[in-house]
């Protein structure tokens with residue numbers, strides 16, 4: 267199972283790109299799960315899933331924690347590569363997914379982490395750790411998905427929480443202005459610390475190819491690949507309608523751009 271995370275500054279285009287990429291992947295026959303770890307919970311809406319259909323992981327935190335509990339996993343000595351490791355995870359994964367997973371167009375599956383339910387309710391760390399366990403479980407013990415994509419909250423905090431250790435791809439979504447690139451630079455550093463194998467710098471809302479030179483000079487200092495996604499007002503129009511450009515204007519160059527990203531993240535992947 268290939269694991270991908272999208273990171274970057276607020277408003278850079280993470281949710282739009284994750285939602286569109288997931289649809290494109292599913293249309294190619296990949297079994298795709300997208301997980302929204304942003305407490306703002308916009309991803310389902312972008313995929314046309316009404317919020318009333320969703321039960322978030324956060325709502326059942328304690329129950330899920332118990333199902334995904336594993337004494338050995340919870341120690342510092344846990345080694346996911348060790349063979350013969352027996353888990354205590356006490357979970358009926360089919361029943362679990364039935365409860366939390368919603369199906370969007372093209373059979374994209376969506377799970378929403380959820381958010382804090384009241385003022386002063388603490389931080390989202392424990393919810394993120396539920397997501398980490400779920401993805402670890404799916405990667406180790408289940409054959410349900412080919413690709414999992416995590417949409418994240420703005421900023422680099424998600425990488426500070428270790429959710430994405432050993433992921434395959436980090437899509438660092440940035441615009442070409444300084445504040446956006448500053449976040450991207452920090453995200454790249456943290457992702458390197460987590461051993462994420464491939465870092466793709468995705469420059470979104472590109473109006474002029476000069477922007478790519480700016481980003482390359484400012485942040486692609488270790489030869490990270492740079493992938494432009496063009497600016498198209500129809501993306502915003504689609505967003506306003508609770509839709510995606512893939513449905514409203516399939517001729518948009520934005521889709522061709524995101525297909526280029528799809529080709530990179532699926533390179534060498536053999537579908538079962």
Ligand SMILES: Nc1ncnc2c1ncn2[C@@H]1O[C@H](COP(=O)(O)OP(=O)(O)OP(=O)(O)O)[C@@H](O)[C@H]1O
Pocket residue numbers: 274275276277278279280281282283304306308418419420470471472495496497498499501502503505520
């Ligand atoms: N290529 C594009 N061309 C034009 N507008 C775009 C493009 N990509 C995204 N947008 C617009 O930018 C805005 C922010 O996009 P989006 O919500 O995907 O960003 P985000 O990074 O997920 O934001 P947040 O950090 O708040 O979750 C939206 O209005 C969206 O329609």
Ligand SMILES: [Mg+2]
Pocket residue numbers: 280281282304308417418
């Ligand atoms: Mg978002």
